Amino acid sequence: MDRRSVLKGIGGTAAVTALAGCLGTGLFEGDDPEVLWHEFQDAEAEQFSDFLRTFNEETEHDLGSNSVTDMEEQLETALPAGTGPVGFTWAHDWIGYYHDEEYLYDATDDIEIDLKETYSEVAAEAVQWEGNVYGLPYAAETVTLMYNGEMVEEPPETVSEMVEIMETHHDPDSGTYGLAYPPIDTYHMSAWLQAFGGHILDEETGELGVDSDAVIEGAELIEQSFYPYVPSASEASAHETTFGDGNAAFTINGPWMVGEYDDMDLGVAPLPAPDGGEPTPFTGIPMWYFTTQGEEADEETLESVIEFAEWYTTDDDVITTNADNGMIPIHNDYVGDDDLGETVGAFSETVDMGTPMPADAKMDSVWAPMEDALSQLFAGDESAADALEGAADEIRGSWE
Structure with a gap:
Protein backbone atom coordinates (compact mmCIF):
# COMPACT_ATOMS: atom_id res chain seq x y z
CA MET A 1 0.00 0.00 0.00
CA GLU A 141 10.08 29.11 -9.85
CA THR A 142 12.72 26.49 -10.42
CA VAL A 143 16.09 25.53 -8.97
CA THR A 144 19.23 27.20 -10.24
CA LEU A 145 22.93 27.46 -9.44
CA MET A 146 23.97 29.27 -6.27
CA TYR A 147 27.58 29.82 -5.35
CA ASN A 148 29.65 30.86 -2.38
CA GLY A 149 31.31 34.16 -3.34
CA GLU A 150 34.21 33.46 -0.97
CA MET A 151 35.13 30.37 -2.98
CA VAL A 152 33.91 31.16 -6.50
CA GLU A 153 34.85 34.36 -8.33
CA GLU A 154 32.80 33.80 -11.48
CA PRO A 155 29.97 31.30 -11.97
CA PRO A 156 30.64 28.57 -14.54
CA GLU A 157 28.84 28.55 -17.86
CA THR A 158 29.44 24.84 -18.49
CA VAL A 159 29.32 21.73 -16.35
CA SER A 160 32.97 21.07 -17.23
CA GLU A 161 33.95 24.46 -15.78
CA MET A 162 31.87 23.73 -12.70
CA VAL A 163 33.63 20.40 -12.19
CA GLU A 164 37.03 22.12 -12.27
CA ILE A 165 35.93 24.54 -9.56
CA MET A 166 34.39 21.77 -7.45
CA GLU A 167 37.60 19.77 -7.60
CA THR A 168 39.51 22.77 -6.27
CA HIS A 169 37.35 23.07 -3.15
CA HIS A 170 36.33 19.46 -2.49
CA ASP A 171 38.11 18.22 0.64
CA PRO A 172 35.76 16.11 2.80
CA ASP A 173 38.51 15.45 5.37
CA SER A 174 38.53 19.19 6.04
CA GLY A 175 34.73 19.45 5.95
CA THR A 176 34.50 21.29 2.63
CA TYR A 177 32.75 20.13 -0.51
CA GLY A 178 32.45 21.07 -4.13
CA LEU A 179 28.65 20.87 -4.09
CA ALA A 180 25.85 20.69 -1.52
CA TYR A 181 22.95 19.20 -3.47
CA PRO A 182 20.19 16.75 -2.40
CA PRO A 183 21.36 13.65 -4.30
CA ILE A 184 18.11 11.68 -4.52
CA ASP A 185 15.58 14.45 -5.19
CA THR A 186 14.11 14.10 -8.69
CA TYR A 187 12.87 17.69 -8.80
CA HIS A 188 16.33 19.06 -8.01
CA MET A 189 17.94 16.63 -10.47
CA SER A 190 15.42 17.13 -13.29
CA ALA A 191 17.61 19.64 -15.16
CA TRP A 192 20.18 16.93 -15.87
CA LEU A 193 17.83 13.98 -16.26
CA GLN A 194 16.12 15.91 -19.08
CA ALA A 195 19.23 17.65 -20.42
CA PHE A 196 19.63 15.47 -23.51
CA GLY A 197 16.14 15.68 -24.94
CA GLY A 198 14.36 13.22 -22.68
CA HIS A 199 11.28 13.69 -20.50
CA ILE A 200 10.59 12.02 -17.19
CA LEU A 201 6.92 12.12 -18.16
CA ASP A 202 5.63 13.54 -21.43
CA GLU A 203 2.38 15.19 -20.37
CA GLU A 204 1.14 15.61 -23.94
CA THR A 205 1.37 11.91 -24.75
CA GLY A 206 1.23 10.48 -21.24
CA GLU A 207 4.30 8.39 -22.02
CA LEU A 208 6.87 7.59 -19.36
CA GLY A 209 10.44 8.38 -20.36
CA VAL A 210 12.55 7.57 -17.32
CA ASP A 211 14.12 4.53 -19.00
CA SER A 212 14.76 6.27 -22.34
CA ASP A 213 18.33 6.52 -23.60
CA ALA A 214 18.21 10.31 -23.17
CA VAL A 215 17.19 10.20 -19.50
CA ILE A 216 19.71 7.45 -18.78
CA GLU A 217 22.39 9.68 -20.32
CA GLY A 218 21.27 12.45 -17.95
CA ALA A 219 21.52 10.12 -14.96
CA GLU A 220 25.04 9.16 -16.02
CA LEU A 221 25.93 12.86 -16.11
CA ILE A 222 24.68 13.19 -12.52
CA GLU A 223 26.65 10.11 -11.46
CA GLN A 224 29.89 11.27 -13.04
CA SER A 225 29.83 15.06 -12.66
CA PHE A 226 27.86 15.81 -9.49
CA TYR A 227 27.70 12.87 -7.11
CA PRO A 228 31.49 12.74 -6.53
CA TYR A 229 31.44 16.23 -5.00
CA VAL A 230 28.49 16.10 -2.58
CA PRO A 231 28.38 15.11 1.12
CA SER A 232 27.26 11.59 1.91
CA ALA A 233 23.98 12.70 3.51
CA SER A 234 20.80 12.23 1.50
CA GLU A 235 18.60 14.68 3.44
CA ALA A 236 18.07 18.07 1.81
CA SER A 237 18.41 19.86 5.16
CA ALA A 238 21.98 18.61 5.60
CA HIS A 239 22.98 20.03 2.22
CA GLU A 240 21.25 23.34 2.92
CA THR A 241 23.19 23.63 6.18
CA THR A 242 26.50 22.68 4.56
CA PHE A 243 26.17 25.41 1.98
CA GLY A 244 24.74 27.96 4.41
CA ASP A 245 27.68 27.43 6.74
CA GLY A 246 30.07 28.29 3.92
CA ASN A 247 31.39 24.75 3.52
CA ALA A 248 30.56 24.19 -0.15
CA ALA A 249 31.38 26.05 -3.32
CA PHE A 250 27.98 25.45 -4.96
CA THR A 251 24.44 24.40 -4.32
CA ILE A 252 21.46 24.05 -6.65
CA ASN A 253 18.25 25.18 -5.04
CA GLY A 254 15.17 27.33 -5.42
CA PRO A 255 14.19 30.91 -4.59
CA TRP A 256 12.68 29.82 -1.29
CA MET A 257 16.28 29.46 0.00
CA VAL A 258 17.59 32.87 -1.05
CA GLY A 259 16.46 34.55 2.16
CA GLU A 260 18.09 31.82 4.25
CA TYR A 261 21.53 32.71 2.87
CA ASP A 262 21.47 36.44 3.68
CA ASP A 263 24.49 36.07 5.97
CA MET A 264 26.83 34.81 3.25
CA ASP A 265 28.29 36.16 0.03
CA LEU A 266 25.67 34.49 -2.16
CA GLY A 267 25.80 34.47 -5.93
CA VAL A 268 22.98 33.22 -8.16
CA ALA A 269 23.48 32.19 -11.78
CA PRO A 270 21.76 30.25 -14.56
CA LEU A 271 22.40 26.52 -14.64
CA PRO A 272 25.57 25.58 -16.56
CA ALA A 273 25.29 23.59 -19.79
CA PRO A 274 26.53 20.01 -20.07
CA ASP A 275 28.54 19.03 -23.15
CA GLY A 276 26.05 18.20 -25.89
CA GLY A 277 22.97 19.13 -23.89
CA GLU A 278 20.91 21.87 -22.29
CA PRO A 279 19.73 21.87 -18.67
CA THR A 280 15.96 21.38 -18.64
CA PRO A 281 14.69 21.69 -15.06
CA PHE A 282 11.15 21.25 -13.91
CA THR A 283 9.52 24.63 -13.39
CA MET A 357 6.16 19.97 -13.99
CA PRO A 358 3.51 17.55 -15.23
CA ALA A 359 0.22 18.11 -13.41
CA ASP A 360 -1.16 14.77 -14.61
CA ALA A 361 -2.15 12.55 -11.69
CA LYS A 362 0.04 9.82 -13.19
CA MET A 363 3.08 11.81 -12.07
CA ASP A 364 2.22 11.01 -8.47
CA SER A 365 3.43 7.45 -9.06
CA VAL A 366 6.76 8.63 -10.48
CA TRP A 367 8.40 10.42 -7.57
CA ALA A 368 9.04 7.57 -5.12
CA PRO A 369 10.44 5.05 -7.64
CA MET A 370 12.66 7.76 -9.11
CA GLU A 371 13.93 8.66 -5.65
CA ASP A 372 14.77 5.00 -5.08
CA ALA A 373 16.58 4.85 -8.43
CA LEU A 374 18.67 7.94 -7.68
CA SER A 375 19.42 6.57 -4.23
CA GLN A 376 20.71 3.32 -5.74
CA LEU A 377 22.78 5.29 -8.22
CA PHE A 378 24.19 7.54 -5.47
CA ALA A 379 25.14 4.52 -3.37
CA GLY A 380 26.79 2.80 -6.34
CA ASP A 381 24.44 -0.17 -6.05
CA GLU A 382 23.06 0.04 -9.61
CA SER A 383 24.09 1.42 -12.97
CA ALA A 384 22.04 4.30 -14.32
CA ALA A 385 20.35 2.05 -16.86
CA ASP A 386 19.49 -0.69 -14.36
CA ALA A 387 18.22 1.75 -11.73
CA LEU A 388 15.99 3.65 -14.14
CA GLU A 389 14.69 0.55 -15.88
CA GLY A 390 13.69 -0.81 -12.47
CA ALA A 391 11.94 2.46 -11.65
CA ALA A 392 10.11 2.39 -15.00
CA ASP A 393 8.84 -1.14 -14.37
CA GLU A 394 7.53 -0.13 -10.95
CA ILE A 395 5.85 3.02 -12.28
CA ARG A 396 4.16 1.30 -15.21
CA GLY A 397 3.03 -1.46 -12.89
CA SER A 398 1.35 1.10 -10.63
CA TRP A 399 -0.49 2.58 -13.62
CA GLU A 400 -2.04 -0.73 -14.62
Whole structure:
Protein backbone atom coordinates (compact mmCIF):
# COMPACT_ATOMS: atom_id res chain seq x y z
CA MET A 1 0.00 0.00 0.00
CA ASP A 2 1.43 3.39 -0.92
CA ARG A 3 1.69 6.45 1.31
CA ARG A 4 -1.46 8.03 -0.14
CA SER A 5 -3.51 4.91 0.61
CA VAL A 6 -2.24 4.74 4.19
CA LEU A 7 -3.20 8.36 4.80
CA LYS A 8 -6.62 7.94 3.25
CA GLY A 9 -7.17 4.90 5.42
CA ILE A 10 -6.80 6.94 8.61
CA GLY A 11 -10.06 8.85 8.08
CA GLY A 12 -12.60 10.31 10.49
CA THR A 13 -11.72 11.03 14.11
CA ALA A 14 -8.35 9.34 13.78
CA ALA A 15 -7.46 11.72 11.00
CA VAL A 16 -8.32 14.74 13.11
CA THR A 17 -6.31 13.33 16.02
CA ALA A 18 -3.35 12.63 13.77
CA LEU A 19 -3.56 16.11 12.32
CA ALA A 20 -3.64 17.73 15.74
CA GLY A 21 -0.63 15.66 16.75
CA CYS A 22 1.31 16.82 13.71
CA LEU A 23 0.42 20.49 13.89
CA GLY A 24 0.16 21.02 17.62
CA THR A 25 -2.57 22.89 19.45
CA GLY A 26 -2.31 26.09 17.42
CA LEU A 27 -4.36 24.90 14.45
CA PHE A 28 -7.66 26.34 15.66
CA GLU A 29 -8.39 29.75 17.07
CA GLY A 30 -11.69 29.62 18.91
CA ASP A 31 -14.23 28.02 16.62
CA ASP A 32 -12.64 29.33 13.43
CA PRO A 33 -9.99 27.33 11.56
CA GLU A 34 -6.85 29.05 10.38
CA VAL A 35 -7.97 28.90 6.81
CA LEU A 36 -4.69 29.55 4.96
CA TRP A 37 -1.91 26.97 5.04
CA HIS A 38 1.65 27.42 3.83
CA GLU A 39 5.02 25.76 4.19
CA PHE A 40 7.27 28.82 3.84
CA GLN A 41 10.80 28.78 5.27
CA ASP A 42 11.65 31.11 8.17
CA ALA A 43 12.41 34.28 6.22
CA GLU A 44 9.53 33.72 3.81
CA ALA A 45 7.18 32.88 6.69
CA GLU A 46 7.92 36.19 8.42
CA GLN A 47 7.34 38.08 5.19
CA PHE A 48 4.07 36.24 4.57
CA SER A 49 2.86 37.14 8.05
CA ASP A 50 3.49 40.79 7.24
CA PHE A 51 1.57 40.47 3.97
CA LEU A 52 -1.41 38.80 5.65
CA ARG A 53 -1.44 41.44 8.38
CA THR A 54 -1.48 44.16 5.73
CA PHE A 55 -4.35 42.48 3.87
CA ASN A 56 -6.40 42.10 7.04
CA GLU A 57 -5.83 45.74 7.97
CA GLU A 58 -6.72 47.01 4.50
CA THR A 59 -9.85 44.89 4.12
CA GLU A 60 -10.96 44.54 7.76
CA HIS A 61 -10.91 40.77 7.35
CA ASP A 62 -9.50 38.51 10.04
CA LEU A 63 -7.93 35.65 8.12
CA GLY A 64 -5.62 33.36 10.03
CA SER A 65 -2.84 31.17 8.69
CA ASN A 66 -0.94 28.11 9.73
CA SER A 67 2.62 27.12 8.88
CA VAL A 68 2.66 23.36 8.40
CA THR A 69 5.34 20.79 7.75
CA ASP A 70 4.87 17.94 5.26
CA MET A 71 2.07 19.79 3.48
CA GLU A 72 1.10 16.84 1.29
CA GLU A 73 0.63 14.47 4.22
CA GLN A 74 -1.27 17.07 6.24
CA LEU A 75 -3.67 17.84 3.40
CA GLU A 76 -4.33 14.22 2.59
CA THR A 77 -5.13 13.57 6.21
CA ALA A 78 -7.27 16.65 6.73
CA LEU A 79 -9.27 17.14 3.53
CA PRO A 80 -10.83 13.65 3.32
CA ALA A 81 -11.82 14.06 6.97
CA GLY A 82 -13.58 17.36 6.28
CA THR A 83 -11.00 19.53 8.01
CA GLY A 84 -8.06 21.58 6.80
CA PRO A 85 -7.60 24.88 4.98
CA VAL A 86 -9.87 26.78 2.64
CA GLY A 87 -6.75 27.93 0.79
CA PHE A 88 -3.16 26.71 0.68
CA THR A 89 -0.10 27.49 -1.38
CA TRP A 90 1.97 25.04 -3.40
CA ALA A 91 3.20 24.61 -6.96
CA HIS A 92 0.69 23.89 -9.73
CA ASP A 93 1.59 20.23 -10.21
CA TRP A 94 -0.88 18.89 -7.62
CA ILE A 95 -3.87 20.24 -9.50
CA GLY A 96 -4.58 17.15 -11.62
CA TYR A 97 -4.47 14.66 -8.76
CA TYR A 98 -6.34 16.92 -6.33
CA HIS A 99 -9.02 17.51 -8.98
CA ASP A 100 -9.45 13.77 -9.41
CA GLU A 101 -9.70 13.32 -5.62
CA GLU A 102 -12.32 16.10 -5.46
CA TYR A 103 -10.27 18.16 -3.00
CA LEU A 104 -10.53 21.41 -4.97
CA TYR A 105 -13.12 24.15 -5.17
CA ASP A 106 -13.99 25.56 -8.59
CA ALA A 107 -13.83 29.35 -8.27
CA THR A 108 -14.55 30.11 -11.92
CA ASP A 109 -17.69 32.05 -11.05
CA ASP A 110 -16.21 33.70 -7.95
CA ILE A 111 -13.02 35.38 -9.08
CA GLU A 112 -13.14 38.91 -10.45
CA ILE A 113 -9.77 38.77 -12.20
CA ASP A 114 -9.39 38.11 -15.93
CA LEU A 115 -6.73 35.38 -15.94
CA LYS A 116 -5.43 36.03 -19.46
CA GLU A 117 -5.17 39.78 -19.00
CA THR A 118 -3.55 39.54 -15.57
CA TYR A 119 -1.09 36.63 -15.72
CA SER A 120 1.32 35.11 -18.23
CA GLU A 121 -0.16 32.45 -20.49
CA VAL A 122 1.69 29.60 -18.76
CA ALA A 123 0.60 30.80 -15.32
CA ALA A 124 -3.03 31.31 -16.34
CA GLU A 125 -3.18 27.79 -17.77
CA ALA A 126 -1.46 26.27 -14.74
CA VAL A 127 -4.28 27.14 -12.33
CA GLN A 128 -6.96 25.57 -14.53
CA TRP A 129 -7.87 21.94 -15.03
CA GLU A 130 -10.55 20.72 -17.41
CA GLY A 131 -11.80 24.26 -17.77
CA ASN A 132 -12.20 24.97 -14.06
CA VAL A 133 -10.23 27.53 -12.04
CA TYR A 134 -8.86 26.04 -8.84
CA GLY A 135 -6.59 28.83 -7.64
CA LEU A 136 -4.56 31.89 -8.59
CA PRO A 137 -0.84 32.05 -9.49
CA TYR A 138 1.74 34.41 -8.04
CA ALA A 139 5.18 33.42 -9.41
CA ALA A 140 7.26 31.02 -11.43
CA GLU A 141 10.08 29.11 -9.85
CA THR A 142 12.72 26.49 -10.42
CA VAL A 143 16.09 25.53 -8.97
CA THR A 144 19.23 27.20 -10.24
CA LEU A 145 22.93 27.46 -9.44
CA MET A 146 23.97 29.27 -6.27
CA TYR A 147 27.58 29.82 -5.35
CA ASN A 148 29.65 30.86 -2.38
CA GLY A 149 31.31 34.16 -3.34
CA GLU A 150 34.21 33.46 -0.97
CA MET A 151 35.13 30.37 -2.98
CA VAL A 152 33.91 31.16 -6.50
CA GLU A 153 34.85 34.36 -8.33
CA GLU A 154 32.80 33.80 -11.48
CA PRO A 155 29.97 31.30 -11.97
CA PRO A 156 30.64 28.57 -14.54
CA GLU A 157 28.84 28.55 -17.86
CA THR A 158 29.44 24.84 -18.49
CA VAL A 159 29.32 21.73 -16.35
CA SER A 160 32.97 21.07 -17.23
CA GLU A 161 33.95 24.46 -15.78
CA MET A 162 31.87 23.73 -12.70
CA VAL A 163 33.63 20.40 -12.19
CA GLU A 164 37.03 22.12 -12.27
CA ILE A 165 35.93 24.54 -9.56
CA MET A 166 34.39 21.77 -7.45
CA GLU A 167 37.60 19.77 -7.60
CA THR A 168 39.51 22.77 -6.27
CA HIS A 169 37.35 23.07 -3.15
CA HIS A 170 36.33 19.46 -2.49
CA ASP A 171 38.11 18.22 0.64
CA PRO A 172 35.76 16.11 2.80
CA ASP A 173 38.51 15.45 5.37
CA SER A 174 38.53 19.19 6.04
CA GLY A 175 34.73 19.45 5.95
CA THR A 176 34.50 21.29 2.63
CA TYR A 177 32.75 20.13 -0.51
CA GLY A 178 32.45 21.07 -4.13
CA LEU A 179 28.65 20.87 -4.09
CA ALA A 180 25.85 20.69 -1.52
CA TYR A 181 22.95 19.20 -3.47
CA PRO A 182 20.19 16.75 -2.40
CA PRO A 183 21.36 13.65 -4.30
CA ILE A 184 18.11 11.68 -4.52
CA ASP A 185 15.58 14.45 -5.19
CA THR A 186 14.11 14.10 -8.69
CA TYR A 187 12.87 17.69 -8.80
CA HIS A 188 16.33 19.06 -8.01
CA MET A 189 17.94 16.63 -10.47
CA SER A 190 15.42 17.13 -13.29
CA ALA A 191 17.61 19.64 -15.16
CA TRP A 192 20.18 16.93 -15.87
CA LEU A 193 17.83 13.98 -16.26
CA GLN A 194 16.12 15.91 -19.08
CA ALA A 195 19.23 17.65 -20.42
CA PHE A 196 19.63 15.47 -23.51
CA GLY A 197 16.14 15.68 -24.94
CA GLY A 198 14.36 13.22 -22.68
CA HIS A 199 11.28 13.69 -20.50
CA ILE A 200 10.59 12.02 -17.19
CA LEU A 201 6.92 12.12 -18.16
CA ASP A 202 5.63 13.54 -21.43
CA GLU A 203 2.38 15.19 -20.37
CA GLU A 204 1.14 15.61 -23.94
CA THR A 205 1.37 11.91 -24.75
CA GLY A 206 1.23 10.48 -21.24
CA GLU A 207 4.30 8.39 -22.02
CA LEU A 208 6.87 7.59 -19.36
CA GLY A 209 10.44 8.38 -20.36
CA VAL A 210 12.55 7.57 -17.32
CA ASP A 211 14.12 4.53 -19.00
CA SER A 212 14.76 6.27 -22.34
CA ASP A 213 18.33 6.52 -23.60
CA ALA A 214 18.21 10.31 -23.17
CA VAL A 215 17.19 10.20 -19.50
CA ILE A 216 19.71 7.45 -18.78
CA GLU A 217 22.39 9.68 -20.32
CA GLY A 218 21.27 12.45 -17.95
CA ALA A 219 21.52 10.12 -14.96
CA GLU A 220 25.04 9.16 -16.02
CA LEU A 221 25.93 12.86 -16.11
CA ILE A 222 24.68 13.19 -12.52
CA GLU A 223 26.65 10.11 -11.46
CA GLN A 224 29.89 11.27 -13.04
CA SER A 225 29.83 15.06 -12.66
CA PHE A 226 27.86 15.81 -9.49
CA TYR A 227 27.70 12.87 -7.11
CA PRO A 228 31.49 12.74 -6.53
CA TYR A 229 31.44 16.23 -5.00
CA VAL A 230 28.49 16.10 -2.58
CA PRO A 231 28.38 15.11 1.12
CA SER A 232 27.26 11.59 1.91
CA ALA A 233 23.98 12.70 3.51
CA SER A 234 20.80 12.23 1.50
CA GLU A 235 18.60 14.68 3.44
CA ALA A 236 18.07 18.07 1.81
CA SER A 237 18.41 19.86 5.16
CA ALA A 238 21.98 18.61 5.60
CA HIS A 239 22.98 20.03 2.22
CA GLU A 240 21.25 23.34 2.92
CA THR A 241 23.19 23.63 6.18
CA THR A 242 26.50 22.68 4.56
CA PHE A 243 26.17 25.41 1.98
CA GLY A 244 24.74 27.96 4.41
CA ASP A 245 27.68 27.43 6.74
CA GLY A 246 30.07 28.29 3.92
CA ASN A 247 31.39 24.75 3.52
CA ALA A 248 30.56 24.19 -0.15
CA ALA A 249 31.38 26.05 -3.32
CA PHE A 250 27.98 25.45 -4.96
CA THR A 251 24.44 24.40 -4.32
CA ILE A 252 21.46 24.05 -6.65
CA ASN A 253 18.25 25.18 -5.04
CA GLY A 254 15.17 27.33 -5.42
CA PRO A 255 14.19 30.91 -4.59
CA TRP A 256 12.68 29.82 -1.29
CA MET A 257 16.28 29.46 0.00
CA VAL A 258 17.59 32.87 -1.05
CA GLY A 259 16.46 34.55 2.16
CA GLU A 260 18.09 31.82 4.25
CA TYR A 261 21.53 32.71 2.87
CA ASP A 262 21.47 36.44 3.68
CA ASP A 263 24.49 36.07 5.97
CA MET A 264 26.83 34.81 3.25
CA ASP A 265 28.29 36.16 0.03
CA LEU A 266 25.67 34.49 -2.16
CA GLY A 267 25.80 34.47 -5.93
CA VAL A 268 22.98 33.22 -8.16
CA ALA A 269 23.48 32.19 -11.78
CA PRO A 270 21.76 30.25 -14.56
CA LEU A 271 22.40 26.52 -14.64
CA PRO A 272 25.57 25.58 -16.56
CA ALA A 273 25.29 23.59 -19.79
CA PRO A 274 26.53 20.01 -20.07
CA ASP A 275 28.54 19.03 -23.15
CA GLY A 276 26.05 18.20 -25.89
CA GLY A 277 22.97 19.13 -23.89
CA GLU A 278 20.91 21.87 -22.29
CA PRO A 279 19.73 21.87 -18.67
CA THR A 280 15.96 21.38 -18.64
CA PRO A 281 14.69 21.69 -15.06
CA PHE A 282 11.15 21.25 -13.91
CA THR A 283 9.52 24.63 -13.39
CA GLY A 284 6.60 25.31 -11.10
CA ILE A 285 3.90 27.93 -10.80
CA PRO A 286 3.30 28.62 -7.09
CA MET A 287 -0.38 29.30 -6.58
CA TRP A 288 -3.04 29.71 -3.95
CA TYR A 289 -5.29 26.66 -4.21
CA PHE A 290 -8.95 26.74 -3.16
CA THR A 291 -10.17 23.57 -1.43
CA THR A 292 -13.58 22.00 -0.94
CA GLN A 293 -13.43 23.26 2.63
CA GLY A 294 -14.63 26.50 1.09
CA GLU A 295 -17.97 24.84 0.41
CA GLU A 296 -18.25 23.95 4.10
CA ALA A 297 -17.10 27.34 5.42
CA ASP A 298 -19.41 30.29 5.82
CA GLU A 299 -19.81 32.47 2.75
CA GLU A 300 -17.78 35.32 4.25
CA THR A 301 -14.77 33.06 4.85
CA LEU A 302 -14.79 31.71 1.29
CA GLU A 303 -15.12 35.18 -0.16
CA SER A 304 -12.30 36.53 2.00
CA VAL A 305 -9.93 33.70 0.97
CA ILE A 306 -10.62 34.34 -2.72
CA GLU A 307 -10.24 38.07 -2.16
CA PHE A 308 -6.92 37.43 -0.41
CA ALA A 309 -5.66 35.34 -3.34
CA GLU A 310 -6.65 38.08 -5.78
CA TRP A 311 -4.86 40.67 -3.63
CA TYR A 312 -1.74 38.58 -3.04
CA THR A 313 -1.26 37.76 -6.72
CA THR A 314 -1.71 41.35 -7.93
CA ASP A 315 -0.36 43.58 -5.13
CA ASP A 316 2.72 45.53 -6.25
CA ASP A 317 4.54 45.17 -2.93
CA VAL A 318 3.95 41.41 -2.75
CA ILE A 319 5.14 40.91 -6.33
CA THR A 320 8.31 42.98 -5.97
CA THR A 321 9.18 41.56 -2.54
CA ASN A 322 8.77 38.00 -3.79
CA ALA A 323 10.91 38.97 -6.78
CA ASP A 324 13.64 40.19 -4.41
CA ASN A 325 13.68 36.63 -3.07
CA GLY A 326 14.10 35.17 -6.56
CA MET A 327 10.49 34.35 -7.40
CA ILE A 328 9.87 35.17 -11.04
CA PRO A 329 6.87 37.48 -11.54
CA ILE A 330 4.09 36.13 -13.75
CA HIS A 331 1.88 39.21 -13.52
CA ASN A 332 1.82 40.74 -16.97
CA ASP A 333 2.83 44.15 -15.65
CA TYR A 334 6.11 42.71 -14.33
CA VAL A 335 7.07 39.89 -16.72
CA GLY A 336 10.55 40.58 -18.10
CA ASP A 337 11.11 43.68 -15.95
CA ASP A 338 14.87 44.34 -15.98
CA ASP A 339 14.63 46.50 -12.85
CA LEU A 340 14.00 43.53 -10.55
CA GLY A 341 17.67 42.63 -10.06
CA GLU A 342 20.31 40.02 -10.86
CA THR A 343 18.83 37.26 -8.69
CA VAL A 344 15.51 37.44 -10.50
CA GLY A 345 17.37 37.60 -13.81
CA ALA A 346 19.31 34.42 -13.04
CA PHE A 347 16.21 32.50 -11.98
CA SER A 348 14.34 33.87 -14.98
CA GLU A 349 16.98 32.54 -17.38
CA THR A 350 16.76 29.12 -15.78
CA VAL A 351 12.95 29.18 -15.87
CA ASP A 352 13.21 29.84 -19.60
CA MET A 353 15.37 26.71 -19.94
CA GLY A 354 12.84 24.55 -18.14
CA THR A 355 9.61 22.67 -18.68
CA PRO A 356 6.51 22.80 -16.45
CA MET A 357 6.16 19.97 -13.99
CA PRO A 358 3.51 17.55 -15.23
CA ALA A 359 0.22 18.11 -13.41
CA ASP A 360 -1.16 14.77 -14.61
CA ALA A 361 -2.15 12.55 -11.69
CA LYS A 362 0.04 9.82 -13.19
CA MET A 363 3.08 11.81 -12.07
CA ASP A 364 2.22 11.01 -8.47
CA SER A 365 3.43 7.45 -9.06
CA VAL A 366 6.76 8.63 -10.48
CA TRP A 367 8.40 10.42 -7.57
CA ALA A 368 9.04 7.57 -5.12
CA PRO A 369 10.44 5.05 -7.64
CA MET A 370 12.66 7.76 -9.11
CA GLU A 371 13.93 8.66 -5.65
CA ASP A 372 14.77 5.00 -5.08
CA ALA A 373 16.58 4.85 -8.43
CA LEU A 374 18.67 7.94 -7.68
CA SER A 375 19.42 6.57 -4.23
CA GLN A 376 20.71 3.32 -5.74
CA LEU A 377 22.78 5.29 -8.22
CA PHE A 378 24.19 7.54 -5.47
CA ALA A 379 25.14 4.52 -3.37
CA GLY A 380 26.79 2.80 -6.34
CA ASP A 381 24.44 -0.17 -6.05
CA GLU A 382 23.06 0.04 -9.61
CA SER A 383 24.09 1.42 -12.97
CA ALA A 384 22.04 4.30 -14.32
CA ALA A 385 20.35 2.05 -16.86
CA ASP A 386 19.49 -0.69 -14.36
CA ALA A 387 18.22 1.75 -11.73
CA LEU A 388 15.99 3.65 -14.14
CA GLU A 389 14.69 0.55 -15.88
CA GLY A 390 13.69 -0.81 -12.47
CA ALA A 391 11.94 2.46 -11.65
CA ALA A 392 10.11 2.39 -15.00
CA ASP A 393 8.84 -1.14 -14.37
CA GLU A 394 7.53 -0.13 -10.95
CA ILE A 395 5.85 3.02 -12.28
CA ARG A 396 4.16 1.30 -15.21
CA GLY A 397 3.03 -1.46 -12.89
CA SER A 398 1.35 1.10 -10.63
CA TRP A 399 -0.49 2.58 -13.62
CA GLU A 400 -2.04 -0.73 -14.62
